[in-house]
Amino acid sequence: MRLVLRLIVLVVIVAAIGLWFTRPKTDGPEVLAGLTADPAHGETVFTASGCASCHMAKGFEGEAKLVLSGGQEFPSPFGTFHAPNISMDPDAGIGDWTAIDLWNALHHGTSPDNQHYYPVLPYGAYIHLDPQDVVDLHAYMQDLPADATPSQPHDISFPFNIRLALGGWKLLFLNEGWAMEGDLSPELTRGRELVEAMGHCAECHTPRNALGGLKEGANWLTGAPNPAGRGTFPDLTPPEMSWSEAELVEYFTSGFTPEFDTAGGHMALVVENLAALPEEDRAAIAAYIKALPIR
Amino acid sequence: MKSVRTILLGLAAAGTIAGGVTAASHEAGVPASVKARQATMQLYAFNLGTIGAMAQGNMDYDAEAATAAAQNLVKLSSMNQGPMWAPGTSTDDIEGTRALPAIWTDMDGVIEKAVALNEAAAAMETAAGESLESLQGAMGALGGACGDCHKAYRQPE
Numbered sequence A: 001m002r003l004v005l006r007l008i009v010l011v012v013i014v015a016a017i018g019l020w021f022t023r024p025k026t027d028g029p030e031v032l033a034g035l036t037a038d039p040a041h042g043e044t045v046f047t048a049s050g051c052a053s054c055h056m057a058k059g060f061e062g063e064a065k066l067v068l069s070g071g072q073e074f075p076s077p078f079g080t081f082h083a084p085n086i087s088m089d090p091d092a093g094i095g096d097w098t099a100i101d102l103w104n105a106l107h108h109g110t111s112p113d114n115q116h117y118y119p120v121l122p123y124g125a126y127i128h129l130d131p132q133d134v135v136d137l138h139a140y141m142q143d144l145p146a147d148a149t150p151s152q153p154h155d156i157s158f159p160f161n162i163r164l165a166l167g168g169w170k171l172l173f174l175n176e177g178w179a180m181e182g183d184l185s186p187e188l189t190r191g192r193e194l195v196e197a198m199g200h201c202a203e204c205h206t207p208r209n210a211l212g213g214l215k216e217g218a219n220w221l222t223g224a225p226n227p228a229g230r231g232t233f234p235d236l237t238p239p240e241m242s243w244s245e246a247e248l249v250e251y252f253t254s255g256f257t258p259e260f261d262t263a264g265g266h267m268a269l270v271v272e273n274l275a276a277l278p279e280e281d282r283a284a285i286a287a288y289i290k291a292l293p294i295r
Numbered sequence B: 001m002k003s004v005r006t007i008l009l010g011l012a013a014a015g016t017i018a019g020g021v022t023a024a025s026h027e028a029g030v031p032a033s034v035k036a037r038q039a040t041m042q043l044y045a046f047n048l049g050t051i052g053a054m055a056q057g058n059m060d061y062d063a064e065a066a067t068a069a070a071q072n073l074v075k076l077s078s079m080n081q082g083p084m085w086a087p088g089t090s091t092d093d094i095e096g097t098r099a100l101p102a103i104w105t106d107m108d109g110v111i112e113k114a115v116a117l118n119e120a121a122a123a124m125e126t127a128a129g130e131s132l133e134s135l136q137g138a139m140g141a142l143g144g145a146c147g148d149c150h151k152a153y154r155q156p157e
Helices: A002-021 A040-051 A051-055 A062-066 A099-108 A131-141 A163-173 A185-200 A244-252 A267-274 A279-290 B003-024 B032-055 B065-077 B108-128 B133-154
Strands: A072-074 A081-084
Touching: A002 A163, A002 B032, A002 B108, A040 A051, A040 A185, A040 A267, A051 A062, A072 A279, A099 A131, A099 B108, A131 B108, A185 A279, A244 A267, A267 B133, B032 B108, B032 B133, B065 B108, B108 B133
Parallel strands: none
Antiparallel strands: A072 A081
16 A cells, blocks of 8 residues: 555656646746847748748738738648637737747747647747847737637647647757757858748758657758648758759749749748748858758 | 730630540540640740749840740730630549649639739730849749749649
8 A cells, every 4th residue: 555655656756747847938028128129120030930821811812911810721640730810819819919928939839828839830940039030020910910710729639639748749859959050151040040940941841750850960851741641842952952042042032943833832832931031031041952961 | 915814714615615625636645635735834934944044144144035935925825725724624533634623613713813924924025125134023923923823723742
């Protein structure tokens, strides 16, 4: 009897330690203290990060893409995720969020009510955003429309529907390290920021393990099957990626491939975003891609 | 652009008539109508290749050659393609095509995008004769017009 009791106490202690280490992390407002918001730069962050591509209502184009009422479906081996409403509606959307709420969502994957977000929100990439980027993004988003469409719940199967377990996922796969390291030129540094942080290119172009974590190292940006079931995302490393820098920039500007086909699927939406960035940013992304090592 | 719209409006009607022709003309492979529209896409790509090579600095800018290529794009985009888009040749019906059924159910959308492509090609014709900078500036809109149709009506790979 006494042994059983001891075992129970041990299990409770281990569980408590586990929960402590995997608890949703947050920062206080001091992380953003003293920063002055620049909404114009926030628009660049918004565009480069592709927020609207996932959070716009299905099939919208042009200005309507800025109505971030959500609803697009993202099928995966774990179930189907539904992009939530992140419009400026204070109830249905995120209109009541402070800049620190946005920071905690993007940097820690933690919601204002202290829940883990699923990594379908690519905080594994956004963790690399600077505090200034997030403050600017928050300021820009204040001017976007409000929409009262309620968010749809995710349709995720057991055991992946247990959000507490996401703390373990973060412990394993969420880190602040860059994939491309070393002494980088200013152009490559900007390219890395656009590819690894804002553009979250690896989310599709890097293969994942059984738990949905990105395989880093030699697997970085080497292509992956589409979790939605059909097709693959191409390998961006040499020699598979044989396009020249000029051809990459053309693709990011007009969507034309070197064979003068056009970008398809979700990449068409990415190209729309990239086309709206300054020319130097598209060149920086191309420079980053061409600097990837042969695997 | 009204004339182009009128030509394109013939698409739906012509397509229905062509259905019978197509059924008779194809053997084991894809129907002749599908081959014809895929060949049209290759003609777009070939002419875009000339303009694109100049835009990317792989070929010296030549106003005459660029204009000729752009004129071909204008002609291709104002052709009556109705018979090439015969009913019964979508991804639901046959192998060897990525043409989604929406093409046949959203005729207004198809025509709107076809007219937009024709306008972007006409803008390229003007730009191509002006300067390399103008040509480069017109690439985005042209690519966007191609992509809008592919996004809506072509099955992703």
